[in-house]
Every structure is written in structure tokens, then in C-alpha cells.
Amino acid sequence: MMSPLSVAQYLEPGRLVVDLVVMDEASQLKPEDALGAIARGGQLVVVGDPKQLPPTTFFERWNLHSLETKARTRAELRSMDSRERLSPP
Numbered sequence: 677m678m679s680p681l682s683v684a685q686y687l688e689p690g691r692l693v694v695d696l697v698v699m700d701e702a703s704q705l706k707p708e709d710a711l712g713a714i715a716r717g718g719q720l721v722v723v724g725d726p727k728q729l730p731p732t733t734f735f736e737r738w739n740l741h742s743l744e745t746k747a748r749t750r751a752e753l754r755s756m757d758s759r760e761r762l763s764p765p
Contacts, residue, residue: 684712
């Protein structure tokens with residue numbers, strides 16, 4: 677048993693084909709995250725509950741914010757470094 681993300685990370689495409697892929701709690705999974713596991717299976721069973729919440733994007737937003745903050749910090753540091761090189765001692 678593996679999560680769809682683990683399948684994509686650890687199993688080389690085309691190397692392993694399984695008879696059956698079961699997606700439980702499918703409403704918590706975005707289709708693009710499940711595609712690699714689905715492609716490795718001969719048959720697919722999708723199980724979900726229509727009353728569950730859809731997948732959250734909280735961590736995606738946090739990660740994007742974190743990447744933007746890091747990029748902005750690097751740019752500011754480069755700017756400060758170039759100003760220090762230009763100023764006379």
C-alpha cells in the first residue's frame with residue numbers, strides 16, 4: 677500500500693503495473709496527484725464521501741508564500757551587497 681505521491685516518487689514509470697488501484701478518501705486528493713498511480717493500474721476503484729471537504733490548498737499557499745519571501749530576501753541581500761561594493765571605503 678502506497679500513497680499516490682509515494683508511487684510517483686519511488687516507482688519508475690512503466691516498470692510496475694498492478695492489477696487494481698484503490699483510491700480511498702478520494703475527495704481529499706486532487707486528480708493530478710493521483711494520475712501516476714492510476715496510470716500504473718489495470719483497474720481503478722475510487723471511494724469517496726460527498727460530505728467530506730475538498731482537498732485543501734493551505735500548504736500550497738504557505739509554500740508559495742515561503743518561496744516568494746525567500747526570493748525577495750535574496751534579491752534584497754544582492755542589492756545590499758552591490759551597494760556596498762559601489763560605495764567607497
